[in-house]
Amino acid sequence: MSTTIGKAIRAARMASGFTQAELADWIGITDGNQISRWERGVVTPSADNVGELSRVLGVRLDSSARGAVSC
Template identity: 85%
Template sequence: MSTIGKAIRAARMASGFTQAELADWIGIRDGNQISRWERDVVTPSADSVGELKRVLGVRLDNSSGDTVSC
């Protein structure tokens, strides 16, 4: 089973974004937030998941962090 953090990291890496670049693209001021999501320290909000889907072009099935698919 994959976590939302692992899915975000895989999609970001496949897209060629750095964490800072992805943060800029989705409108987050704190680039460290991407790192916290990828490490599953915190789960992104529903709005952030929507932006991640839009920018990365992936499907994140469960924004609660349980299971995801890319």
């Protein structure tokens, strides 16, 4: 599995100053470990979660483009 979107999520999260737990809380995920799984490429976030991540982090995460990120 490609970890490109995971790397993009991690970079955007760190640039925003969020911990994984804080980000999970902001996007409404009760399992803070889910952010870690996305960042490591273990699983890919759903389209809804990508949308929430984009909104909260203020970046465009395009899962269809293998993790392209734009501000």
